Amino acid sequence: MKFMRKISKTRYFSTFTFVTLVFLIGIIIGQTITELRFSEFQERERDMRTYILSLDLQSELISKKICDVDIFSLTKDKIRLGQELDYLEHKFGKKDPKLLPLKKEYTLLSIRQWLLVKRAKEECEKNWNIILYFYSNEKNASTCESQGYVLDYLYSKHSDSLVIYAFDFDLDTPALNTLKRVFTGSSKFLP
Helix, strand or coil: CCCHHHHHHHHHHHHHHHHHHHHHHHHHHHHHHHHHHHHHHHHHHHHHHHHHHHHHHHHHHHHHHHHCCCCCHHHHHHHHHHHHHHHHHHHCCCCCCCCCCHHHHHHHCCCCCHHHHHHHHHHCCCCEEEEEEEEEECCCCHHHHHHHHHHHHHHCCCCEEEEEEEEECCEEEEEHHHHHHHHCCCCCCCC
């Protein structure tokens, strides 16, 4: 009987040691994956911030000779940036708090660019159609996403005469809040 207890204690101890080792390895692997994801996010965030600043400066430079410049090259660059932000939203989640500052910067760039395109349309007598699209990731998200696909389709068919600016209605910045009040009459999402 004594011999059985020794074997059982040894077996329990080795099982406990094995389970503890597996648990620790799991924690280390999880931590490593999290660090890699965060590192990737930080790298993409730096690239996007640099690109946003570059586009902002480009807008400022273009504004001096607005009729002599191809405005659509500027909007195509912004579309690429928007696609990168969309990728990050899908990878890290639309409500990831790390994305919020980037979305706000992108929104401010979009507003500035919209003002530039609007000015070019008026001063250079261009026949462009400009659409401001307000969407929400919180309310009516599936409807907003479907409408986004329709707008993407329209843009693909009329990219030489159509400019679309999409704004996340749930973001809170003074410039965007003013834009929401001017075009929707409210800073609250309308159903």
